Amino acid sequence: MNYTIRNKRLSDDEFFKIRKEEVLPMWETGKQVENLDECIAAAKELSQVSLGAQGKRAALKLKDAKEKGTHVLIPQFGRALTEYMVDGLSYVEEHSELAPNGFWLIYSDSYTRKLNFKKAAEGIERSRQEGMSMLNGWPIVNFGVEEARRVMQATTVPLSFNSTDEDGRLASEIALAAGFDACYSRSLQEVIAHCKNIPLDEEIRINQYEQRLAGIYTENGVPICPWNPSNLTGYDSPGYRSFVCVSESLLAAEQGVKHQFIEHGQNMNMIQDIAMIRVTEKLCYEYCERFGYTDVNFYTGGFPFLGAWPPRAEEANAMIAWNAVITMMGGFPGVILKCQDEAFATPTKESMAMSVRLAHHLVTLMGTQKIADSEKLRLEEEMIEAEVRALMEKCLEAGDGDMAVGLCMGVDAGWIDTMLTPWKYNKGNVTVMRDAESAVRYYDSGNIPLPEEVKEYHRQKLSEREKKAGQLNFEMAVQDLQFASILKKK
Amino acid sequence: MNYTIRNKRLSDDEFFKIRKEEVLPMWETGKQVENLDECIAAAKELSQVSLGAQGKRAALKLKDAKEKGTHVLIPQFGRALTEYMVDGLSYVEEHSELAPNGFWLIYSDSYTRKLNFKKAAEGIERSRQEGMSMLNGWPIVNFGVEEARRVMQATTVPLSFNSTDEDGRLASEIALAAGFDACYSRSLQEVIAHCKNIPLDEEIRINQYEQRLAGIYTENGVPICPWNPSNLTGYDSPGYRSFVCVSESLLAAEQGVKHQFIEHGQNMNMIQDIAMIRVTEKLCYEYCERFGYTDVNFYTGGFPFLGAWPPRAEEANAMIAWNAVITMMGGFPGVILKCQDEAFATPTKESMAMSVRLAHHLVTLMGTQKIADSEKLRLEEEMIEAEVRALMEKCLEAGDGDMAVGLCMGVDAGWIDTMLTPWKYNKGNVTVMRDAESAVRYYDSGNIPLPEEVKEYHRQKLSEREKKAGQLNFEMAVQDLQFASILKKK
Amino acid sequence: MEKRQVNKSVVIGTIGADAHMIGGWVLRRAFEEAGFTVAFLGAVVPQHEFINAALEIDADAILVSSMYGMGLLDCEGLRDKCIEAGLKDIILYVGGTVAAPLELEKNWPEIERRFTAIGFNRAFPNTCTAKEAVQTLKVDLGID
């Protein structure tokens, strides 16, 4: 196959051509951010309103926490109307210790994420009629930059906007112009997690624009911290998760991104999750260094389990706590929070405040306790690292040194693969299962170039479960999908 | 000083003399348990009513969990009236997964624990008048054995009765005759935790009776599992905690106790708590072996933090979760549970059910995950072990091989000592503080025979905090007492 | 009118802009195991694709999954489109986290009322297991 995509920085000409022709015309509010210089100046102004020396900039909060070995709590919020946003953010900040050290992850609704702004407009209307949020997030594009600035002014901490799904470019433009962070670094992550039909090379092209946008703001004095998430489907090998993050760090770095919040969805095995995130950080630095991106800062974080959540508050609290404990024991500054509503609905302000209070007290109780170095942790790191290196090197070889090309080739050939995704280009020839200690292993590694020792390690780990639970089978993999959500009926 | 106490098994003559002259006459309900053979037969009958192969016997539940590497959840309950007890236990068992693997820790009220049965009777009356529980536990002695059997029959899991304070003999007699476990192994533990004026040798004498009672039931086919708790004041060196447990294991073993649930109040530093409990288990086996008690089974458990709890549900949930995580990561079968009401009141059935649900889901999520062996853990174990051995050997030397005598001498001389206790015989010349990772260290080790390397280790650990927080002082020790309970005002 | 013959076939997919596919994927396996023919459409499925698939396999039922909170909006009009396509009597189920507001999710009778009003036969909360869904459909089809 032939790919036109390359991992190469967009020139100003290219960038502004795309901006004018593709991005701003997407919806009428695009006009409001036409003047990029003014937007950058406004963002600078809005985010310097500060509670501490770091202002309302996620990059600086994370940097500070990383240096001090402390933690940044990151709750999530998104409701259909701006007044719900203002009310919700203020409520949580007033009823918890989110400020001064935490920040927000802000979601738009899924219609916005799919660029269906007409349907988002209907949802806004419907929400007004019903007097409640009928959208699963805040339609930032429909509301435009002035409303976004209202939200920014309503909070005392930074706002990170989740620019997710196929095309977050216009949403990111508006978010950045309002002083938020945005511009997620995401291409393979995103198609696996949220897309169905878009080809990977097109997704990379779209994302290069967002990354370059973050680069331009950063170069002009507003340090943007795009998330480089590896959340994927919720059921992926840790090596695959880490690989996705490391590969995308190169794409972001090439576009001038200087701060990356590398966060992974956790599988809830403490040793494995910590090993995964540590390997990612190490290899992000190493591969960026190798390609000459020597001034990129990486901050690590843990995202709570992405599989199904249980439908009762106490069980959800157990998950909130265990996920936060893993992130903190790993020493990762960013602690992303879900809440009790996870199984039911878009988070309410009340539940989100409860979640922040719970996690904040864990920070108090745990202090600077970290997992101790051990043989077991080292072995787990080695195995993940070997998987990531194998994938990275195969990509770079296939792409002749170009990570963008390598990624596309790997997916098409099926040696980059994961189990379950809505995305039609993924082969889906691998199966993962939990081992006796609930770590995620390959039951079938399909065509992944998994080193033989890693294969053997996974086999051996699964055989420990086999000894306890009998012959493994595909049904067990299905049960594993629901292990944290299905509560026994009495 | 001269002590008449010896660590020597009570003869049947001695036992039954005490029983008749001291124990049964304490209160009118003593008559109900006069016939010990009948009591044992009834207990056998009542505790075989079984959900599983282990029946309603804590010893067998713990043994099974220890062998399988799983966990036994142990919530706490105690209300003024029997109907509240029946209702509360049933409620929790119905609304959580306590059965079939968990069991209950049952509290009597503090008047009962102080043998003030008249005041307990007033509290029962008052509770009836007010329509709510005006006592902080269930006055088992006032209610007598038939009511206790009603409670036993209302539950599907074993009941462990907390026979605490100066003299739990009559309460234990009644509890055992109703099929409960009881007969805590406690002498130094108890005077430090709950007493003011009683001399240690007298406390040991009283407790020998309870231990022998457990021994007699066990020898007659009802395996009793006394708790050997080391909860103490909530602010003690882990080495002291471990020492108290190990020393008392010998006193219990001498009286014929074959199952001991050795549990420690946790200080909430994961590595240190786990090291403490592991050292205790190892040394209990070792010292019992040395004195020829070769057939004693020890089961380990973690008791949630015994200092002050925070007055909000979310912060309490963080503590419930973090304490349970520590116990489970240590691989200790017994997970004792507090609940959200801890800061406010005697636990309600609703909050206790919530606590069981939270902990049960942690068991699901964590599976068989355990802390990995590490240098750090090994070092912590070594330091605690050195402290315990130093104290044990000094006791045995002073007591000429008799642990009971050695304990009394150590306390009187002040080389057995802890910081804060209502008990007047403790010297209180030691001060403990938390280090930079919240582990508990000696700020001043008073006259404890702490090996020089252990002293140096504690000093070094505290200096790490000093580097962060500035010159340590006594005020910090005071603040440490409240670190988990005081929430910042906004 | 003669009753259409039951041929044990269902269409399964996640509707609208919703990328959550695991619920549907688990359902698919449960129905296949129970002997059903399954057209599995994955996630992010527009209404017309459900209908096309139903026509293709002559489905007894369309099982709509929705996890992201906007199922109520996404499902409006599906019954009308079914009627237009000649699938007047096809059974429509919806399941998952079907409404964003917690006040709605916690008021399940209101959720059911709303889905009934737009022509759905049943709505299942996300605590429903795949087994229960199979069992319920069998009863509704009169084959149990």
Place this chain on the structure above:
Amino acid sequence: MEKRQVNKSVVIGTIGADAHMIGGWVLRRAFEEAGFTVAFLGAVVPQHEFINAALEIDADAILVSSMYGMGLLDCEGLRDKCIEAGLKDIILYVGGTVAAPLELEKNWPEIERRFTAIGFNRAFPNTCTAKEAVQTLKVDLGID
């Protein structure tokens, strides 16, 4: 009647069968630091010991700690005993977890009403800090 001279002295202890001593211990330090004379009685203190100590140091106030939920029962009659002992005007505070039932603890005005009814000047929930207790007593003594 002449007003008794304030001499900045307090009795502190945990009442009844209650062995919790840390609250009182922290209070003691705070009051000593604020320049008070403190008679610290530790835990498990009967009513008459509070009164004897108050007589001995000519105390302005008796600060009763109770953490185990039976403070309400333990404190009844203390004011009467004070009056008998000639300590009619002595200030009585109680603080901690003073009632076992959650329904009472969560209804603080009712707790205060009950303690007022038995002659206490103030009741403090366990969220009260030692500093706040010192401050309040100073105000009540008119020395702030």
